[in-house]
Amino acid sequence: xxxxxxxxxxxxxxxxxxxxxxxxxxxxxxxxxxxxxxxxxxxxxxxxxxxxxxxxxxxxxxxxxxxxxxxxxxxxxxx
Amino acid sequence: xxxxxxxxxxxxxxxxxxxxxxxxxxxxxxxxxxxxxxxxxxxxxxxxxxxxxxxxxxxxxxxxxxxxxxxxxxxxxxxxxxxxxxxxxxxxxxxxxxxxxxxxxxxxxxxxxxxxxxxxxxxxxxxxxxxxxxxxxxxxxxxxxxxxxxxxxxxxxxxxxxxxxxxxxxxxxxxxxxxxxxxxxxxxxxxxxxxxxxxxxxxxxxxxxxxxxxxxxxxxxxxxxxxxxxxxxxxxxxxxxxxxxxxxxxxxxxxxxxxxxxxxxxxxxxxxxxxxxxxxxxxxxxxxxxxxxxxxxxxxxxxxxxxxxxxxxxxxxxxxxxxxxxxxxxxxxxxxxxxxxxxxxxxxxxxxxxxxxxxxxxxxxxxxxxxxxxxxxxxxxxxxxxxxxxxxxxxxxxxxxxxxxxxxxxxxxxxxxxxxxxxxxxxxxxxxxxxxxxxxxxxxxxxxxxxxxxxxxxxxxxxxxxxxxxxxxxxxxxxxxxxxxxxxxxxxxxxxxxxxxxxxxxxxxxxxxxxxxxxxxxxxxxxxxxxxxxxxxxxxxxxxxxxxxxxxxxxxxxxxxxxxxxxxxxxxxxxxxxxxxxxxxxxxxxxxxxxxxxxxxxxxxxxxxxxxxxxxxxxxxxxxxxxxxxxxxxxxxxxxxxxxxxxxxxxxxxxxxxxxxxxxxxxxxxx
Numbered sequence: 001x002x003x004x005x006x007x008x009x010x011x012x013x014x015x016x017x018x019x020x021x022x023x024x025x026x027x028x029x030x031x032x033x034x035x036x037x038x039x040x041x042x043x044x045x046x047x048x049x050x051x052x053x054x055x056x057x058x059x060x061x062x063x064x065x066x067x068x069x070x071x072x073x074x075x076x077x078x079x
Numbered sequence: 080x081x082x083x084x085x086x087x088x089x090x091x092x093x094x095x096x097x098x099x100x101x102x103x104x105x106x107x108x109x110x111x112x113x114x115x116x117x118x119x120x121x122x123x124x125x126x127x128x129x130x131x132x133x134x135x136x137x138x139x140x141x142x143x144x145x146x147x148x149x150x151x152x153x154x155x156x157x158x159x160x161x162x163x164x165x166x167x168x169x170x171x172x173x174x175x176x177x178x179x180x181x182x183x184x185x186x187x188x189x190x191x192x193x194x195x196x197x198x199x200x201x202x203x204x205x206x207x208x209x210x211x212x213x214x215x216x217x218x219x220x221x222x223x224x225x226x227x228x229x230x231x232x233x234x235x236x237x238x239x240x241x242x243x244x245x246x247x248x249x250x251x252x253x254x255x256x257x258x259x260x261x262x263x264x265x266x267x268x269x270x271x272x273x274x275x276x277x278x279x280x281x282x283x284x285x286x287x288x289x290x291x292x293x294x295x296x297x298x299x300x301x302x303x304x305x306x307x308x309x310x311x312x313x314x315x316x317x318x319x320x321x322x323x324x325x326x327x328x329x330x331x332x333x334x335x336x337x338x339x340x341x342x343x344x345x346x347x348x349x350x351x352x353x354x355x356x357x358x359x360x361x362x363x364x365x366x367x368x369x370x371x372x373x374x375x376x377x378x379x380x381x382x383x384x385x386x387x388x389x390x391x392x393x394x395x396x397x398x399x400x401x402x403x404x405x406x407x408x409x410x411x412x413x414x415x416x417x418x419x420x421x422x423x424x425x426x427x428x429x430x431x432x433x434x435x436x437x438x439x440x441x442x443x444x445x446x447x448x449x450x451x452x453x454x455x456x457x458x459x460x461x462x463x464x465x466x467x468x469x470x471x472x473x474x475x476x477x478x479x480x481x482x483x484x485x486x487x488x489x490x491x492x493x494x495x496x497x498x499x500x501x502x503x504x505x506x507x508x509x510x511x512x513x514x515x516x517x518x519x520x521x522x523x524x525x526x527x528x529x530x531x532x533x534x535x536x537x538x539x540x541x542x543x544x545x546x547x548x549x550x551x552x553x554x555x556x557x558x559x560x561x562x563x564x565x566x567x568x569x570x571x572x573x574x575x576x577x578x579x580x581x582x583x584x585x586x587x588x589x590x591x592x593x594x595x596x597x598x599x600x601x602x603x604x605x606x607x608x609x610x611x612x613x614x615x616x617x618x619x620x621x622x623x624x625x626x627x628x629x630x631x632x633x634x635x636x637x638x639x640x641x642x643x644x645x646x647x648x649x650x651x652x653x654x655x656x657x658x659x660x661x662x663x664x665x666x667x668x669x670x671x672x673x674x675x676x677x678x679x680x681x682x683x684x685x686x687x688x689x690x691x692x693x694x695x696x697x698x699x700x701x702x703x704x705x706x707x708x709x710x711x712x713x714x715x716x717x718x719x720x721x722x723x724x725x726x727x728x729x730x731x732x733x734x735x736x737x738x739x740x741x742x743x744x745x746x747x748x749x750x
Contacts, residue, residue, distance in 0.1 A: 017323065022143035023566040028326035029139035030568060031173050034319065036330075045366050046464040051571060055172040056343070058353075058571040060460045062467075065566060 001073060003038070003066035004050070011039045012071035019068040031055045032069060082129045083157060084236060087150065087181065088165035089174050090136035091453070091572035093193045096581055097165055097223040098133045101233065108588065111149045115499045115718060126237065131163075135497075138173070140180045142284075142291040144565070145499060154184055155276055161240035162188040163232070168198045168205060168220075169347050169573065175333045176326075178214065182246040183280040187239045188216045191232050196222040197347045209340035215248030224578055249279050251332040256324055259286050259313040263306055270296045286310055287325040349573040353453075356574055360454065366461050373454075374480060377445045381438060381484060382515060389437035397430040416620060419613060420606070428605020431660045432597050432708050435485060438515075440590055442481060442488045447585045449477070450495060451577035456569060463567055469552030472498075472567040475505040479548070482512030483541075486709040490716055491589060498565035504555055506713055507726055510705040511548035513541055516661035520700050523665050527681045528690045536694075544701050547737060596711040604659050604707040625671070629655065643699060643735065644692035644742040654699075660706050691750040695742040702734035 006012050014036045017027055031054055032038070041051040041058065049062045086101075088094045099106075102121030111118045119133040134153060135146035142148060154162070164181055166174040171192075181188060190210075198205060211218045217235050221228030252260060264282035271278040274296060284292045285306060293303060310321055317324050337343075359365055380386055401422060408418045449455050455477060463473030474496050482489035489509045496502045521540060525533040611629035614620060621627045625648070633652030640646045640654075649671045656663040668674070672683035688696065704710070704727035714723040 022141075023568075025139070025141045025143055025322060026566050026568050028322060029141065029176060030570075031176070031330060033327045033330050034323060035327075042361065042363070044361070044461050044464065045363050046461075048464045049460060049567065051361070051460070055170075056346075057170040057173060060456070060463075060567070060569045060571055062463070062567055065568065 001071055003040075003052075003069040003071050004063040006040045006071065006073070008040050008042045008050075011037055011074045013037050013074055014069055014071050016070040017068060018070065019065075023065060024068070027061075027065070027069065030059055032059075037074065038071075080128065082160045082240060084123070084129055084131045084161045084163060084240065085134055085154060085157075085159045086131055086163045086165065087134045087154075087177070088136065088191075089138055089167060089170075089177060089570075091570055092136070092165050092167040092170075092174060093223045094133065094136055094165050096578055097163075097191065097193065097221070097229075098131065099578075099581055099584055100223055100226060100229050102131055104584065104587075106584070106588070110718060111153070114145045114149055115502065115716065116145055116149045117494060123233065126233065129237070137177065139177055140284075142289050144497070146497060154181075154186065159186055160243075161236050162186050163191055163236055164188055165191045165193050165223075168192045168194050169350065171205070171341060172330070172333050172337055175214075175336070176329055179251055179329050179332065180280075180283075182214065182216065182249045183277065183283050185245050185249065185277045185279060187242075187244050188246055189232070189235050189239050190214065190216055190218045191228075192218055192220045193223050195220040196225050196227070197349055201347045202344055203347070204342045206340040206342075210336065213248075213336040213340065215246045224575070252325075252328045255313045255316045256286065256328050259309050262309050266302055266306060267296055267298065270298055270302075283325065286313070286321060288321045347573070349575060353573040357457070357571075360457050361460060366457075370458060370461060377442075377449075378484065381441045381445070386438055386441050389441070390434065393437045394434045397426075397434055401426045401430060416613070420609060423613075424606050424609025425602060428608065428659055429597055429602055431662065432601050432706075433594070435487070435516075435708070436590065436593065439485060439488050439593060440586055442484055443491075443586050443589050444582065446477070446481065446488065446492055447582045448577055451575070451581065453572040453574045455495070456571050459569060460571065467567075469508075469549055470556030471501055471504060471552065472565070474567075474569075475501060475508075478505055479509055479512055482509040482514060484515055486510050486512075486514050486705045487593065487712045488589070490709060490712040491592070493716060501565060503717065504552065506716060507555065507729070508548045508552055510709060510730055511544045511551065511702060513544045513701050514661065514705065516706065517700055519662050519665045521697055523668070523680065523684060524688075524693045524697050526677075527684045527688075528693045536697075540697060540701055543698060543737075547702060547733065551733060592715070593708075596708065596715070600711040601659065601707050608656060608659055630671070639735075640699075642742070643738040644695040644746075645688065645699075647687060649687060650696065654703070657700065658704070658707055660708070661700070664700060691742065691745040694745065695738045698741050699734050699738040702737055703731045704728070704734075705730075 003012065014032060014034055016034060017024060017032060019027070036054060038052045038054040041053050043050050049060050050066060052059045052061065086094060086098055098119065098121070101123050103124050106119055106121040109118050110116060116135055120130055123129040123131050132153070134150045137147050137150055140147055140151050162181060164178050166178060178190060192205065192207070195205070205220070207218050207220055217239060219228060219232045219235050221232055223229070250257070260282045263285050264278050267281055267285070268278050271281045276295060281292050281296060313324070314321055319327070360369060404426060405418065405422050408421065458477055459473030461473065462476040466473055466475055478489050478492040478496070481492055486509055489512070490506055493502045493505050496505060521537050525536050529536045608629065611632065612627045614628055615626050616628055616631065630648060630652050633655060634648035636655070637646045637648050637651040640651055649668065652671060653664045653667040656667040668684065669680050672680065674680035674683050710723055710727055713726060714720050717723055
């Protein structure tokens with residue numbers, strides 16, 4: 001299961017981050033590390049990119065890049 | 080003896096506000112050597128012997144972006160007495176990630192814990208003492224926007240610098256990673272010390288997989304081999320790769336620290352408000368219409384109401400100055416030629432560009448507000464998918480949009496783009512967004528030939544510009560800027576009310592920039608054009624008209640435009656004058672055809688052009704290189720006159736090709 005498939009309003013726990021180079025480093029630096037819990041807040045009007053909530057802030061990433069992040073589902077969150 | 084301090088922190092952490100509080104208006108903007116990264120520095124108030132350098136807003140010290148590289152080089156190579164690390168307390172975990180890396184540098188550091196007012200007002204708290212103990216450096220709670228804690232911060236900074244107190248802790252790793260870093264540190268110690276690179280920092284970077292440090296250290300192949308073994312072994316034992324391992328270690332430590340010192344019972348008022356506002360501003364359906372509404376308002380205020388009032392008032396003022404100067408010179412019996420040089424050359428040329436100033440200032444004001452409130456990030460988020468097609472990101476959208484008003488602020492607005500590749504590409508595409516100075520040209524030609532379908536023709540022109548921009552963008556993406564574009568991983572900061580002082584300082588800085596440019600390159604261009612218009616090749620005085628050097632040069636160039644349908648000397652001459660300011664094209668036609676008023680001008684134009692030729696001409700003016708002010712702006716952003724000139728040439732070539740296609744196709748179709 002990868003992050004790009006998680007629907008808005010749901011949470012997930014990161015298991016691994018694929019990819020390489022600057023993109024991967026950036027994902028890690030911004031706090032998308034293994035075992036981190038993230039919440040998919042919403043998608044942009046055109047369907048891409050997506051907004052994630054983690055570590056107390058909001059991050060916008062493209063679905064393509066989210067596809068590099070392997071996750072496991074957790075229960076839904078209700079705001 | 081000036082001391083140098085460095086200010087470093089994440090984007091959106093309030094760094095600029097803090098920098099302004101610390102340095103007041105004694106700021107100097109330049110750029111880091113060799114890269115297009117802006118460098119701001121200023122003297123600290125009441126401590127004028129300290130120079131504070133504002134380093135770029137970064138999230139980490141990886142070797143992957145020029146901002147990070149430049150920061151690292153600066154911290155290692157320059158003699159920095161103290162690092163001020165600003166941290167957003169409402170977002171503390173991610174902010175501390177950079178902090179842990181900075182501590183490894185072994186330079187005296189003070190942590191400025193910003194936005195503490197927001198933390199406290201919602202009932203949360205941070206145990207500063209515990210934090211100090213955990214990080215091994217002094218921590219000063221501040222609120223840059225509320226101007227509190229700043230004096231304490233300055234005192235702490237000077238105290239730390241004077242006592243040369245290095246961070247007490249730099250070892251945040253445990254287990255295998257810890258062992259690996261220590262082993263590597265032993266091996267590289269000598270090399271690092273001799274090269275002046277902090278040992279611990281270099282060791283961490285190596286274990287993390289940063290290959291650039293290897294080059295800087297100049298290790299022997301044997302040493303590199305051993306290090307490779309150490310890191311491979313570490314990875315094997317941990318079961319994950321080294322990059323993840325380091326990032327994980329850091330965040331694990333940060334989580335532990337935060338668990339002990341940060342009491343987060345609820346999100347701050349700002350964060351809650353942000354969620355509410357974003358319900359609309361990034362709404363699946365309403366986000367776009369709302370954005371269109373906001374931008375329409377911005378443009379309306381800039382070019383409509385207040386904007387045009389200020390613009391006209393300013394133009395009037397300039398006019399008065401010109402008249403006054405004329406009178407003074409006549410009274411002083413100044414040589415007629417000099418009078419003409421001053422009035423028709425210098426003042427007229429520079430004045431017409433300066434008359435842009437109110438418009439530009441208002442645009443900057445709005446841009447500043449949109450950026451500082453945090454709305455720009457939302458725009459980038461909403462527009463990203465669209466811009467990805469041409470290899471850019473949503474961040475380029477607003478600069479390009481501003482280009483419809485004026486290329487100059489649009490080009491300056493590209494500074495918000497962190498990737499220099501994106502910046503260059505956006506700068507190349509901006510002039511294809513037809514700026515407002517070209518409107519008089521369209522007005523003239525549509526009045527002469529397409530009076531009834533005017534709106535349609537102008538809309539078609541604007542869309543042609545955008546279409547060409549997209550096509551050129553695709554070409555650039557394919558051939559010139561291949562390779563990975565900078566990833567679009569962008570923080571969405573909480574909405575905040577912008578500080579009026581920051582906005583004013585921002586506008587002041589940009590206005591100063593623009594006026595300086597007006598007085599140099601535009602002055603030069605205006606004088607040159609005046610010279611060419613007022614004299615013939617024997618240096619006899621002529622009076623504009625067909626015998627001046629300019630007209631002769633125009634007729635020499637004219638054949639180039641013949642395939643486009645307007646190979647007459649008047650058109651080419653007008654196009655040349657369009658280089659100082661696009662409105663000059665119209666006034667040049669008026670002068671050359673001796674048209675005293677608008678109607679006469681329209682008649683004259685009808686005599687020179689056929690409708691098809693008019694379309695071709697408009698397409699050319701739409702796309703060819705923008706005015707000298709824009710050239711100067713591009714040069715300033717890219718730090719290269721050669722680069723800027725090349726871009727101008729390329730744009731003119733594109734203009735030629737498109738106008739050629741339009742004209743020839745039209746001829747074939749029998750228009």
